[in-house]
Amino acid sequence: MGLTVTEKILADRVKKNVVKPGEIVEVPVDVAFIHDNNGPIALQQFAKLPQAKVWAPEKVYFVLDHHSPSTTFRAAQHHRNIRDFAKQFGCHIIDVGRGVSHPVLAEEGIPRPGKIIVGTDSHTVGLGAFGCLATGIGSTEMTAVLTTGRIWMRVPETVKVILKGKLSMGVCAKDVALLVLKHFGPSFLNYMTIEFDGPLLQDLSIEERMTITIMGLEMGVKNALMPVDNKLIHKLHTSREKESIYTADPDANYASTIHFDVSGLAPMVATPGLPTNGIQIEGVEGTEIHQATLGSCSGAFYHDLKQAAGILKDRKVNPKVRFIIVPNTSHVISEAAHTGVLQTLLDAGAIISSPSCGTCAGYEVGCLAPGEVCISTTTRNMDGRMGAGGKIYLASALTVAASAVAGYITDPRQYLGGDSFDR
Amino acid sequence: MTDNQCIFSGRVWKFGDNISTDHILPSRFMTQVEPHELAMNCMAGCDPEFSRKVQPGDVLVAGDNIGYGSSREQAPQALKHSGIRVVIAKSFARIFYRNCFNIGISAIVCPAYVQEACEGDLVEVNLTEGVILNKSLSKTYHFTKPPEFMLDYIRLGGLIPYLEKQMNKECKD
Numbered sequence: 001m002g003l004t005v006t007e008k009i010l011a012d013r014v015k016k017n018v019v020k021p022g023e024i025v026e027v028p029v030d031v032a033f034i035h036d037n038n039g040p041i042a043l044q045q046f047a048k049l050p051q052a053k054v055w056a057p058e059k060v061y062f063v064l065d066h067h068s069p070s071t072t073f074r075a076a077q078h079h080r081n082i083r084d085f086a087k088q089f090g091c092h093i094i095d096v097g098r099g100v101s102h103p104v105l106a107e108e109g110i111p112r113p114g115k116i117i118v119g120t121d122s123h124t125v126g127l128g129a130f131g132c133l134a135t136g137i138g139s140t141e142m143t144a145v146l147t148t149g150r151i152w153m154r155v156p157e158t159v160k161v162i163l164k165g166k167l168s169m170g171v172c173a174k175d176v177a178l179l180v181l182k183h184f185g186p187s188f189l190n191y192m193t194i195e196f197d198g199p200l201l202q203d204l205s206i207e208e209r210m211t212i213t214i215m216g217l218e219m220g221v222k223n224a225l226m227p228v229d230n231k232l233i234h235k236l237h238t239s240r241e242k243e244s245i246y247t248a249d250p251d252a253n254y255a256s257t258i259h260f261d262v263s264g265l266a267p268m269v270a271t272p273g274l275p276t277n278g279i280q281i282e283g284v285e286g287t288e289i290h291q292a293t294l295g296s297c298s299g300a301f302y303h304d305l306k307q308a309a310g311i312l313k314d315r316k317v318n319p320k321v322r323f324i325i326v327p328n329t330s331h332v333i334s335e336a337a338h339t340g341v342l343q344t345l346l347d348a349g350a351i352i353s354s355p356s357c358g359t360c361a362g363y364e365v366g367c368l369a370p371g372e373v374c375i376s377t378t379t380r381n382m383d384g385r386m387g388a389g390g391k392i393y394l395a396s397a398l399t400v401a402a403s404a405v406a407g408y409i410t411d412p413r414q415y416l417g418g419d420s421f422d423r
Numbered sequence: 424m425t426d427n428q429c430i431f432s433g434r435v436w437k438f439g440d441n442i443s444t445d446h447i448l449p450s451r452f453m454t455q456v457e458p459h460e461l462a463m464n465c466m467a468g469c470d471p472e473f474s475r476k477v478q479p480g481d482v483l484v485a486g487d488n489i490g491y492g493s494s495r496e497q498a499p500q501a502l503k504h505s506g507i508r509v510v511i512a513k514s515f516a517r518i519f520y521r522n523c524f525n526i527g528i529s530a531i532v533c534p535a536y537v538q539e540a541c542e543g544d545l546v547e548v549n550l551t552e553g554v555i556l557n558k559s560l561s562k563t564y565h566f567t568k569p570p571e572f573m574l575d576y577i578r579l580g581g582l583i584p585y586l587e588k589q590m591n592k593e594c595k596d
């Protein structure tokens with residue numbers, strides 16, 4: 001029986017020919033990153049080990065992204081402690097304003113095929129779009145990684161998802177993610193790997209693929225993987241020969257293989273409570289909103305801003321709606337400024353916040369009052385996520401922008417005319 | 424030999440499915456790191472009275488997928504500082520499961536027990552034997568024991584003391 005990509009990566013790193021799902025292996029870590037949400041406890045735990053040193057400071061990145069730029073006095077102190085720690089041990093620091101941990105690392109070319117990456121962000125799984133085994137861990141576990149450079153993993157079962165068909169106008173990567181999430185639900189893929197493949201991926205940029213792999217976490221996955229193709233090789237300015245590229249054996253053992261044909265897919269919206277509550281937009285059209293948000297690792301790439309600008313050009317945000325944009329990296333803002341997308345968004349009345357996790361969990365930006373409703377490109381919509389009593393609908397940037405204009409949840413396709421629209 | 428460090432008994436608090444880390448410790452408390460602060464806001468996202476009701480030694484029982492969502496370790500830390508030493512659920516979200524053991528909380532998967540457990544029940548858990556006793560029903564349930572190294576986390580109080588022991592051992596070697 002052949003091996004899946006994740007099994008191959010793990011087997012290689014423990015110098016075995018085969019590893020089997022359920023087996024526990026201890027593997028070396030190639031990159032570790034720690035953000036300012038889990039960082040403070042990681043530092044507390046590290047301080048309990050007076051003899052400890054950071055195993056390989058050049059492989060460690062601290063990213064200040066959740067409470068950025070230092071949104072409270074308390075956050076400012078945590079940030080200072082983290083900067084001091086990074087300086088003391090010679091680790092990298094990605095300071096406030098640069099953006100969300102894993103999209104920033106992606107821009108910096110850190111994730112490479114075949115590598116093992118752990119981060120204290122649950123959505124670390126998004127980096128699987130680079131063909132690496134990337135997964136999220138907690139603070140205490142990160143302390144152990146910082147001191148030993150190693151981590152135990154249970155070899156996961158792999159589910160294969162094949163995406164095919166062509167996306168219609170007005171339908172994009174976030175809709176595909178919400179479709180897949182709806183199928184599997186919030187826990188069906190717990191501890192498992194999801195390996196994406198299929199012709200649709202050729203139509204998606206690496207960032208659009210990340211939109212999907214990031215959302216994979218909301219189904220419980222340990223890691224999510226996209227194939228290493230020429231598009232990725234080109235993005236990384238590298239060649240196949242220089243990278244450790246793993247492909248699944250033809251007879252690899254998958255727990256299951258599921259095909260999704262996205263042709264004819266309508267815009268999807270996840271109703272409040274769970275990101276896996278996806279329904280076709282017609283089921284919620286007309287729902288009044290108070291806030292519309294473009295934000296988070298998964299929903300505020302340049303393509304998201306560009307899509308929103310496509311809707312907002314020559315239109316205005318409804319005066320009853322706060323339209324808040326929190327780009328996921330500083331490069332996204334730069335690019336949007338360079339191409340005119342930023343001006344279009346500002347002219348329409350959008351509020352631009354500095355790159356961070358921002359509204360996604362109501363981190364002092366874009367919070368909701370009880371009874372308020374938000375439509376958002378962010379990752380989660382559990383009750384209270386943006387403030388107790390607030391309700392969150394998840395959707396694509398197109399749907400969020402169209403809804404911001406209308407003042408209620410709106411199918412973006414009615415705002416998109418002609419051939420000039422660029423998905 | 425009885426392994427007293429791996430036997431727990433207490434009173435049950437029962438919750439439903441998909442209790443996320445946002446429910447256990449909402450984002451607005453995320454810059455808090457002190458034990459008493461975390462304890463004070465434990466379960467604030469689904470039962471604001473919980474922190475006043477919970478007693479040291481109580482056991483948290485939940486349905487499917489407890490710990491869903493954010494990796495925030497403040498969530499299990501809040502449970503720990505509230506005196507919870509055991510969480511029994513139908514299933515666990517992955518990071519939350521690891522976080523529990525890493526800070527010395529036993530995370531136990533036992534759907535059959537959860538199905539019949541009620542809030543306020545008395546329960547006894549023997550981690551090394553893989554047995555739960557529902558004292559209110561006088562009924563026992565079996566679960567798959569965690570690997571030996573994870574039992575050591577529980578005996579020692581978590582991954583950090585485990586690591587410290589390893590480091591000291593390496594120094595002596």
